[in-house]
Amino acid sequence: MxxxxxxxxxxxxxxxxxxxxxxxxxxxxxxxxxxxxxxxxxxxxxxxxxxxxxxxxxxxxxxxxxxxxxxxxxxxxxxxxxxxxxxxxxxxxxxxxxxxxxxxxxxxxxxxxxxxxxxxxxxxxxxxxxxxxxxxxxxxxxxxxxxxxxxxxxxxxxxxxxxxxxxxxxxxxxxxxxxxxxxxxxxxxxxxxKRAKLLAAFQRFRYQYSELQHRDNGDWRPLARYFAERIIPYDFWDDTEMCELISYYGSRLRQFLATGQPGCITLLEDAVPESFRNEEFFEHMKQQDVFELWRCLSHLSNLYEDVWREWFLPTGLGQAVSAP
The missing domain is CATH 3.40.1350 (Trna Endonuclease; Chain: A, domain 1)
Known part of the structure; x- marks a missing residue:
């Protein structure tokens, strides 16, 4: 049959x-x-x-x-x-x-x-x-x-x-x-x-930090503001509760655009020796505050490779930092 x-x-x-x-x-x-x-x-x-x-x-x-x-x-x-x-x-x-x-x-x-x-x-x-x-x-x-x-x-x-x-x-x-x-x-x-968009953003952060360093003794502030305006629209700043560091730097960027300073470096004026208390010194520290934000942003790619890519893997680091 x-x-x-x-x-x-x-x-x-x-x-x-x-x-x-x-x-x-x-x-x-x-x-x-x-x-x-x-x-x-x-x-x-x-x-x-x-x-x-x-x-x-x-x-x-x-x-x-x-x-x-x-x-x-x-x-x-x-x-x-x-x-x-x-x-x-x-x-x-x-x-x-x-x-x-x-x-x-x-x-x-x-x-x-x-x-x-x-x-x-x-x-x-x-x-x-x-x-x-x-x-x-x-x-x-x-x-x-x-x-x-x-x-x-x-x-x-x-x-x-x-x-x-x-x-x-x-x-x-x-x-x-x-x-x-x-x-x-x-x-x-x-x-x-979010991986593809994060990796693309990390590449841009490194580029921006490098370009800012080339303006170390020049007119760096307009460039920093332009850079911030380019990256603040990224939608991951407020959508990565599993990685609070990214949200934190998003808030620093917003503060920079609102006030001109991100607040990454806190300077206690009373702790500054009298001989350093001049306009040139404080302007330098304001610049370092802004540059520190971009230095930290450029370092996110290192964290991603060293730590974050082991999240959810059956490894010691993966178990320690991402398991329930």
């Missing part, structure tokens, strides 16, 4: 995983499917509430933030959960990984996902501008947890192995505590969504 085309059980599992992923995202965010896919299954586009609507009309509208992350989805019916010991280690941007086995940060639960090297190489080639999240859809526990593959490669695989590409595949540890529906998991998704 002839038979027709058959549907594999894995297709149903994948379908359930997609439904679970959608259910774990804010309902006003957009999930787009990639077809055909080469290691990238979806993109997530984030939105914010533009108008919550009224009790009478109940019509709300949402505005895109221009933020996107890629997703590689692994749907599993009953994935095993493993324990992973987390240790302190050296700064992997300055040398190979050196674990300190005497400095145990703790033990976390993870999913262990085996990824083919071709998938990892594809992500590595993309760079870090737009993050790729490996998402595990745990159908039995009805949760989705994730890890950023770009950062996992840069901060774990490359520092840990002489050449991580020599293996046919690598095991990726996905922390369970990055569950999308949790407060920490949602904060991580929003943080990754």
């Amino acid at each position: 002839s038979v027709g085309k058959r549907r594999a059980d894995q297709h149903l599992i994948d379908q359930d995983g997609i439904s679970l992923l959608r259910a774990n995202l804010p309902r006003h965010w957009l999930l787009r499917e990639y077809r055909p896919d080469y290691g990238l299954d979806f993109t997530i586009e984030t939105f914010k509430t533009a108008d919550p609507g009224s009790s009478a009309t109940r019509v709300a509208t949402y505005e895109t933030l221009g933020e996107h992350v890629f997703v590689q989805l692994k749907s599993l019916t009953e994935p095993d959960v493993y324990s992973l010991d987390i240790y302190g280690r050296s700064n992997v941007e300055k040398g190979p990984e050196q674990l300190n086995r005497k400095d145990k940060i703790g033990t976390i639960e993870t999913y262990r996902i085996q990824l083919e090297m071709s998938e990892l190489i594809t992500v590595e080639r993309m760079g870090i501008g737009v993050p790729v999240l490996l998402v595990v859809a745990d159908l039995s526990r009805q949760r989705c947890s994730y890890v950023c593959l770009n950062d996992y490669i840069d901060k774990i695989l490359i520092p840990r192995h002489v050449d991580f590409r020599k293996a046919r595949s690598r095991v990726i540890h996905v922390p369970i505590w990055t569950e999308m529906a949790s407060e920490a998991g949602l904060a991580g998704l929003r943080w990754y969504g």
Whole structure:
């Protein structure tokens, strides 16, 4: 007797995983499917509430933030959960990984996902501008947890192995505590969504600081004001509650535009020796106050590389500064 085309059980599992992923995202965010896919299954586009609507009309509208992350989805019916010991280690941007086995940060639960090297190489080639999240859809526990593959490669695989590409595949540890529906998991998704715009802004901050230094003995104030007017419209100054330092520098920029001084350096006039109390000295300190703001802004890219890219990773630093 002839038979027709058959549907594999894995297709149903994948379908359930997609439904679970959608259910774990804010309902006003957009999930787009990639077809055909080469290691990238979806993109997530984030939105914010533009108008919550009224009790009478109940019509709300949402505005895109221009933020996107890629997703590689692994749907599993009953994935095993493993324990992973987390240790302190050296700064992997300055040398190979050196674990300190005497400095145990703790033990976390993870999913262990085996990824083919071709998938990892594809992500590595993309760079870090737009993050790729490996998402595990745990159908039995009805949760989705994730890890950023770009950062996992840069901060774990490359520092840990002489050449991580020599293996046919690598095991990726996905922390369970990055569950999308949790407060920490949602904060991580929003943080990754802002990556492209933050990296672009950091590049501009460095450029502006360099140009201001060239005006050290010239007419620097109009240039500083112009620079501030160019960067204050960035929408992340008041939308990064997960990173208060960025919000702080946004407030310093606004103060500079309002008063002419950002207030990064506080000068106690009574502590200044009498011989220094002249107009030239105080004008110099006002300049240093402004230049200090741009020096700090230009340093954000260093913080991003050294610290912030390890947020939400199963590393000592990631666990210490971003885990609940």
